[in-house]
Amino acid sequence: MKVCITHIFHNCFVLDAGTSSYVFDIPAKRFRTGRAFEALQKTIADQDVTVFFTHSHLDHFAPDYVEVCSTAKSLKAVISDDIEEMYPELSFRNALIVEPDEKYSYGDVEIETLMSNDLGVAFIFKTREGLKVYNGGDLACWDWETASPAERNFTRIFFEEAVNRIADRQVQIAFSNVDRRLQNLAGGPQFIDKVQPQVFVPTHAFGRTQWLEGIHEKLGLDKERCFIYRRPGDSMCFEVDISRKGQ
Structure with a gap:
């Protein structure tokens, strides 16, 4: 199965797969450049689009997402419940509100949510073609040196348990945080080693993408399995075997 991934900004990407397009974590206007908006x-013009929002932080959620996605042929949204609580004035028409650690059917997509160790949820979903995708939002191994030993230990255990669960779901495409501010790259290498996705997309760059060049080597990943991008609109296509798990 051919899939194409387009980088927009930070944790926002478009995944074109089968007959549908999936968009993740469109950021608010203050985080969107004109180039990212365009x-x-x-990318989504005249497409049937489902947009996933993992949580309410403005680098991950655009309150004006309906307007931003106005070029789409059709639009549905999957929205973490903390967003609904944060923005009670929004109507969220054509939207599924989700809670952590639940399963949902929405249109032709099967969705499972995981509780994040930051805010909101992470998503595992399966398309009608059988493609399995993970998008982590801000779920990561946030092992900050300034945190207490107890906090760091909790973070490591939480992330390990989440990664084990994701690996059990045998996802083929994974979007997960790789943060250069952390020596462990927010758990990126650990995630790759355990989950073994066929395609990996490093996220959470805040537009500072130059350092991603060569990141596949630090992750222990073949270059052809890693989407390395520089600017909004950069895209890459991959052949994914939906009959088997990850690698």
Whole structure:
């Protein structure tokens, strides 16, 4: 199965797969450059779109997402419940509100949510074609040196348990945080080693993408399995075998 992934900004990407397009974590206007806005509208034009929002932090959620996605042929949204609580004035029409650690059917997509160790949820979903995708939002191994030993230990255990669960779901495409501020890259290498996705997309770059060049080597990943991007609108296509798990 051919899939194409387009980088928009930070944790926002478009996944074109089968007959549908899936968009993740469109950021609020203060985090969107004109180029990112144009890249998103162009990529989703005339497509049936489902947009996933993992949590309410503005680098991951655009309150004006309906307007931003106005070029889409159709639009549905899957939204973490903390967003509904944060923005009670929004109507969230054509939206599924989700809670952590639950399972849902929404249209032709089967969705499972995981509790994040930051805010909101992470998503595992399966398309009608059988493609299995993970998008982590801000779920990561946030092992900050300034944290207490107890906090760091909790973070490591939480992340390990989450990664084991994701690995059990045999996802083929994974979007997960790789943060250069942390020596452990927010758990990126650990995630790759355990989950073994066929395609991996490093996220959480805040637009500072130059350092991603060569990141596949630090992750222990073949270059052709890693989406390395520089600017909004950069895209790459992959052949994914939906009959088998990850690698």
